[in-house]
Amino acid sequence: MGLVAEFEITCEVLPFVSVIDDLSCDGIDLEMQLNHGDTPIFLAYVTGAAVTEADAAFDRASFVGQSTLVGRAGDTLRYQVVPSVGMDAHMGEEIDDLDGLRGLAEAAAIIDHIEVTPTGWVQSGWFADRAAFDEFRRFWQDEGEFTLRRLTRDGEPEPPGDGLTDPQREALRTAYEMGYFDVPRGASLDNVAAELGIGASAASERLRRAQTHLVETTVASTWPPLPD
Known part of the structure; x- marks a missing residue:
């Protein structure tokens, strides 16, 4: 079964980072059209900026070869952006593993x-x-910084916030506030269960599942694979 993930990449030479740094706007969202050889075409959605400001910011970006305003909806401008070079050429001085990119x-x-x-x-x-x-x-851990925000199996309903269910979140909070995680413990499992009104x-099962989920979606995602 496939996975659905959301993650943050810290790498300031990625395309359009210089644009958002140069432009006073509410945000830039991108879609990549990868069927254009080595140089993908981007659709850039710029929210909260004037056309003249956005045009000037794209003109100043070395990565941008041509930018064309193709539409607008409310305060969001939609641009088609043709890069001046491919991503490997643009990022070549900062990325060690260009084959991996x-x-x-x-x-x-x-x-x-x-x-x-x-x-x-x-x-x-x-x-x-x-x-x-x-x-x-692994690529972005090696070349920049990678932070996992969310990881779920394809087809599962997208979990809110941290991905915990409401009962799991309640169990963790109750156990924490009662001192169950303290050393030494300030409350027993029976105390926590009684407070929750369950056996x-x-x-125990609710706490275990909650803790396992948090480990899998935070620190476990940053570990290197175990040797065979």
């Missing part, structure tokens, strides 16, 4: 949303399996 374009993944930040990109998309996701993760085995 090119390989990401052929990975079993579909990146359906990119948000530009002053320090890089926030990406979200679909990955065929954990190996495809780990290819992205001790159900409380």
Whole structure:
């Protein structure tokens, strides 16, 4: 089963980072059209900026070869941006593994949303399996900084916030406030279960699942794979 992930990449030489740094706006979102050889075409959605300011910011960006305003909706401007060079040429001086960068374009993944930040990109998309996701993760851990925000299996309802269910969040908060995680413990599992109004085995299972989820979506995603 595939995975759906949202993650932040810290790498200030990524395309359009210089644009958002140069432009006073509410945000820039991107779509990449990868069927244009080595140089993908971008659709850039600029929110909260005047046309003249956005045009000038694109003109000053070395990555941008041509930018064309193709539409607007409310205060969002839609541009088609043709890069002056491919991403490997643009980022070549800052990226050590250019073959790995090119390989990401052929990975079993579909990146359906990119948000530009002053320090890089926030990406979200679909990955065929954990190996495809780990290819992205390992590359950006090596070349910049990678922070996982959310990881779920394809087809599962998208979890709110941290991805915990309401009962799991309630169990964690109750256990924490009662001192269950203190050393030494200020409350027993039976105490926590009684406060939640459930049995001790159900409380244990709820806490275990909550803790496992938090580990899998935070620190576990940054560990290198175990040797075979």
